[in-house]
Amino acid sequence: MATDSKNLRTGRTVWQSRRAPVIPYTPLTRDVRTDVLVIGAGITGALVAEALSGAGLQVVLADKRRPMAGATSASTALIQYEIDVPLTDLSRKIGAADAARAWRRSRLAVTSLAAQIGERDIPGVVSRDSLYLAGNKMNAADLQQEAEARRAIGLETLYLGRAALKERFGISRAAALLGYGNLAADPRKLTAAFLNAAHDQGARIHALVDIVDVDARKAMVIATTREGHRIRCRHLIFATGYEFPDTVPAKGHRIASTWAIATVPQKSRLWPEQCLIWEASDPYLYLRTDSDGRVICGGEDEEFSDACARDDLLARKTDTLQRKLAKLFPDLDTRVDFAWAACFGERPTGLPIIGEIPRMKNCWAALGYGGNGITYSRIAADILRTALTGGRDPDADLYSFQRRR
Numbered sequence: 001m002a003t004d005s006k007n008l009r010t011g012r013t014v015w016q017s018r019r020a021p022v023i024p025y026t027p028l029t030r031d032v033r034t035d036v037l038v039i040g041a042g043i044t045g046a047l048v049a050e051a052l053s054g055a056g057l058q059v060v061l062a063d064k065r066r067p068m069a070g071a072t073s074a075s076t077a078l079i080q081y082e083i084d085v086p087l088t089d090l091s092r093k094i095g096a097a098d099a100a101r102a103w104r105r106s107r108l109a110v111t112s113l114a115a116q117i118g119e120r121d122i123p124g125v126v127s128r129d130s131l132y133l134a135g136n137k138m139n140a141a142d143l144q145q146e147a148e149a150r151r152a153i154g155l156e157t158l159y160l161g162r163a164a165l166k167e168r169f170g171i172s173r174a175a176a177l178l179g180y181g182n183l184a185a186d187p188r189k190l191t192a193a194f195l196n197a198a199h200d201q202g203a204r205i206h207a208l209v210d211i212v213d214v215d216a217r218k219a220m221v222i223a224t225t226r227e228g229h230r231i232r233c234r235h236l237i238f239a240t241g242y243e244f245p246d247t248v249p250a251k252g253h254r255i256a257s258t259w260a261i262a263t264v265p266q267k268s269r270l271w272p273e274q275c276l277i278w279e280a281s282d283p284y285l286y287l288r289t290d291s292d293g294r295v296i297c298g299g300e301d302e303e304f305s306d307a308c309a310r311d312d313l314l315a316r317k318t319d320t321l322q323r324k325l326a327k328l329f330p331d332l333d334t335r336v337d338f339a340w341a342a343c344f345g346e347r348p349t350g351l352p353i354i355g356e357i358p359r360m361k362n363c364w365a366a367l368g369y370g371g372n373g374i375t376y377s378r379i380a381a382d383i384l385r386t387a388l389t390g391g392r393d394p395d396a397d398l399y400s401f402q403r404r405r
């Protein structure tokens, strides 16, 4: 086995109610050679393949499922630069200078992704501000400090006290932070656009190709498929989401279960500005709207034990999400059209692992974690493009295996 195997999601996601985007993939019927093999055709594989093929490298992308059938199609796709671990908290964990770099890098990633989306005219993506509500992990005073810390590194952030929050957004909470310039996407349309762009640049996409063995040699990496075909490449990238390569050191990562719902459409009842909303609480709640006027709402994470236990909780978690949503916005219609459960990855710092895998020459990991997975996918694409074309990304050390925290 090259990666472990998980039942990544169950239930019906809101994205599955829309026509599946077309991806030009083929089966793999013979041995092939390429500059780079990317394993995984989710959002990470798509962004990485697009970046590398755009840089002139020959790319083969292989997935054991069909494209976009992993975590990506379960994503609620709030694409934010505000990462899961607040700047003040991350500063305590990894030092102020590195925390500032991590936050700024995420800002840059969302800005760059927005530029690519605009350039390619990708459907299903809108620009959104975001509202971070005080909760049981951060109170009003903590949020005030957080706002100051963010502004001190150049990230414009507005602190809203109780009265201002109620007046502008109709929400009754002690305080909130308003951040600017994030995105909300349909994750399948977004991924499909980048897979198609990679394909147009010469990348070959093979689906239903399970990579069961990876042999990293001095001058070449050989990946073997379940059918026994070999893919010889100069570099291999694991973009395998929450199915980790056997060879990747665990380094504190944890697989959680998470749940999400989408309500009935209700364009006239949505909150002002339709900003992305999430809260400084554990367990936390987050929400956004979609183009049909539904509210998509998720959270309630728990330690993953097995897929059956996760799926058994779907009805109960749906009730909890509905109840919390109704408490936040009493005028919303919280009837549920879609409910789903999925695996989710977390690390104490909230940062992803991107970099060359120790003792596996020319084999790279692009493994995103937590609620900022898509932002991290874009960072992975940038760092890997630079590394594989002979450069050195100035922030690569933040996400590398060599980091101790």
Ligand SMILES: Cc1cc2nc3c(=O)[nH]c(=O)nc-3n(C[C@H](O)[C@H](O)[C@H](O)COP(=O)(O)OP(=O)(O)OC[C@H]3O[C@@H](n4cnc5c(N)ncnc54)[C@H](O)[C@@H]3O)c2cc1C
Pocket (backbone or CB within 6 Å): 002, 003, 008, 039, 040, 041, 042, 043, 044, 045, 062, 063, 064, 065, 066, 067, 068, 069, 070, 071, 072, 073, 074, 075, 076, 077, 078, 079, 080, 209, 210, 211, 212, 239, 240, 241, 242, 243, 258, 259, 260, 298, 341, 342, 343, 344, 366, 367, 368, 369, 370, 371, 372, 373, 374, 375
């Ligand atoms: C419910 C939920 C809500 C989320 N909400 C957000 C959000 O609001 N914002 C955000 O930024 N992120 C969010 N995330 C996280 C984000 O969706 C993920 O980080 C992202 O989708 C991961 O994409 P990926 O391409 O790395 O993984 P995946 O989409 O899982 O793709 C990995 C692929 O690798 C393939 N694979 C694995 N092993 C092999 C092998 N041996 N051979 C061949 N193929 C293999 C799998 O079949 C799979 O298709 C959410 C995730 C979930 C589950």
